[in-house]
Amino acid sequence: MFRIIEKRLLAPDIWLMNVEAPRVAKAAQPGQFVIVRGTDDGERIPLTIADYDREKGTVCIVIQAVGASTRKMVALEEGGALADFAGPLGQPSEFIHEDPEALRARRFLFIAGGVGAAPVYPQVKWLHEHGVQVDVIVGARSREMLIITEELRKVAGNLYISTDDGSEGLHGNVTALMKELIDNRGKRYDEVVTIGPMIMMKFVSLATREYGIRTIASLNTLMIDGTGMCGACRVSIGGKMKFACVDGPEFDASLIDFDEAMRRQRMYKTKETVADHRCRIGRGE
Numbered sequence: 001m002f003r004i005i006e007k008r009l010l011a012p013d014i015w016l017m018n019v020e021a022p023r024v025a026k027a028a029q030p031g032q033f034v035i036v037r038g039t040d041d042g043e044r045i046p047l048t049i050a051d052y053d054r055e056k057g058t059v060c061i062v063i064q065a066v067g068a069s070t071r072k073m074v075a076l077e078e079g080g081a082l083a084d085f086a087g088p089l090g091q092p093s094e095f096i097h098e099d100p101e102a103l104r105a106r107r108f109l110f111i112a113g114g115v116g117a118a119p120v121y122p123q124v125k126w127l128h129e130h131g132v133q134v135d136v137i138v139g140a141r142s143r144e145m146l147i148i149t150e151e152l153r154k155v156a157g158n159l160y161i162s163t164d165d166g167s168e169g170l171h172g173n174v175t176a177l178m179k180e181l182i183d184n185r186g187k188r189y190d191e192v193v194t195i196g197p198m199i200m201m202k203f204v205s206l207a208t209r210e211y212g213i214r215t216i217a218s219l220n221t222l223m224i225d226g227t228g229m230c231g232a233c234r235v236s237i238g239g240k241m242k243f244a245c246v247d248g249p250e251f252d253a254s255l256i257d258f259d260e261a262m263r264r265q266r267m268y269k270t271k272e273t274v275a276d277h278r279c280r281i282g283r284g285e
Contacts, residue, residue, distance in 0.1 A: 001081035005058055010147040011140075013065045014115060015074045016050070021085045022057030029096055030123040031250055033220060034059065034087030038073035042083060045069060046245065048119035048195075048220045049088060050148075059085070062118035062147070090249050093123050093193075094216075100130040108134035109181075109189040110156075111174050111204055113196025114141075117148040119218065120195050125155045133157035135187070139174035139196070143167040174200060175207045182211060189213055194253065195220070198262050205253035217253035219244040222261060235261050 006018035024034060033048045051060035065071045076082065095103060108127065112120040117138050127134055136156040140146045141164045153159045161169030162177040170177045174196075181187040189211075194204040195218040208215040222233040222244045233244035238255035242248065 001083065002085040003081045004076060004078055007076075007078040010062065011145045013074075014145075014147055015063050015065070016060060016118075017063065017082075018058050018060050019082060019085055020057060021059045024059050024085060024087050025052045025054050025057045028052040028059060028088045029092035030126045031093035031096075031119070031218070032088035032090045033245075033249065034061065034085055035089065036061065036073070036082055036086075037084035038069070038076055038082055040083050042072060043069035044084070045073065046089075046220065048218070048249070049122060050118035051122050051125070059087075062115055064115050090220075090245060091247065093126075093250060095123075096126060100132065103127065103130065103132045106132075106190045107188060108132070109178065109187075109192045110134060110136045111139075111178060111192060111194040111196070112137065113139045113174055113194075113200040114145065115147065116194075116196030116200075116218075117146075117152065119220065120193070121148050121151055121155075123193065124152060128155035135160065135181070135189070137162065137174050137177050137181075139163070139177070139200070141165065173203075175203050178204070178207060191216070193250075194218075197221075198258060201253065202258035202262075205256070205258070209254060215253040216250050217256060218249045219251060219256070219261060220249040222249075222264060232264070235264070 003020040004017050005020055008016050010016050028049050033046050035044050035046055037044055047061045049059055050062045063070055063074050065074045110120050110124055124134055124136055135158045136152050137160045138149055139162045160177055162172055162174055163169055192208050192213050192215040194201045201217040205215050219235055234241055235244055236257035237251050
């Protein structure tokens, strides 16, 4: 069992949990994820790591209650425990393997939408700790749906915000804000990393292509099993089949077939609301 050290509400239906998982914390890297089960008979849910503390042995996850299983999970209280917490899984962000000196010469922009701000945070934090200052755009439907902004403000060179309703920051979407920064504020970027809703990442990718900016997108929302066994997260990358969970979750956005990925994402929409789902993986049923 994995004890919940901290639990707090970030926004309506979005919860942060700090979980005691020393072995995962020791090996975790930005960009990776964990597979979580709230109860012994619960569904396996892949969640991107939102932070980790090797000394305390804790890993932070952010959960959006959108289906039956995630609602059961967020009902667990501080001091309680999660049944399973497996990881870290997936490939870490590619920049962690690069020379920090070379990274400092590059201009990064991170673009997060909704709960995508959570997995963006450990990447920006890692770069900050290695002397790399980056810009960050966070977008949400409204001010009350913005998350992790104060944490990001501490580690980002500049933090920019956009909201669909104009309640905070630019009145518009993240793509419009990125274009505003480049076209009207003199910003120049060598690389963009975008994490958020699939449709948002598609349009960020289309926009950055116009500027010739290399772009990385995370397909973490496609994952189910997390080990490549189920094949549910198959995606076309440059015309080749890849698995988001083992080959990613981050890929060159210019090579992603976003339309195919969105069709695959919709395949399981009805299953997400089934309240009596029971995970049968590994049970021989």
